[in-house]
Amino acid sequence: MSQRAAPMLIALVAAATGASGCASWGSARHGEPSLVGTWQVQYIGERAVEPGSIPILTFTRDGRFSGTTGCNRINGFFAVERGIVQLSDTVSTRMACTPELAAQETALLDALRDVERLRHEDGSILLYFRGSDEPIRLWP
Numbered sequence: 001m002s003q004r005a006a007p008m009l010i011a012l013v014a015a016a017t018g019a020s021g022c023a024s025w026g027s028a029r030h031g032e033p034s035l036v037g038t039w040q041v042q043y044i045g046e047r048a049v050e051p052g053s054i055p056i057l058t059f060t061r062d063g064r065f066s067g068t069t070g071c072n073r074i075n076g077f078f079a080v081e082r083g084i085v086q087l088s089d090t091v092s093t094r095m096a097c098t099p100e101l102a103a104q105e106t107a108l109l110d111a112l113r114d115v116e117r118l119r120h121e122d123g124s125i126l127l128y129f130r131g132s133d134e135p136i137r138l139w140p
Helices: 005-017 099-113
Strands: 037-044 056-059 064-068 073-081 084-092 115-121 124-129 136-139
Touching: 037 099, 084 099, 084 115, 099 115, 099 124, 099 136
Parallel strands: none
Antiparallel strands: 037 056, 037 136, 056 064, 064 073, 073 084, 115 124, 124 136
């Protein structure tokens, strides 16, 4: 195994076994906006997702999330407190994608890394991230 592959393998094992260095990971407290559920990504900032691709994110009550970027699978941990969102330990598979899906994946992973807050609007969830006035828009 290469030295480069070892950290990814450790991260994947940690994610699969639920290992996390932060005891506060989990779903929102009572009365706070929640991410729990399965959501389709419709927009990443101003960018609509690629036609025919369906990026999906699932957030569970135990503070984990998983899904697809439209090409690769992702998973990690999340926490919501007072409308502030924190995602951590995000890992993904590394399958080859078309150039369009690779660009979409990069945009989504970058945006998820920089998510700061959420808002519910008309049945959707808006995840606002640093560097953009336009959120990631999730639909049920």
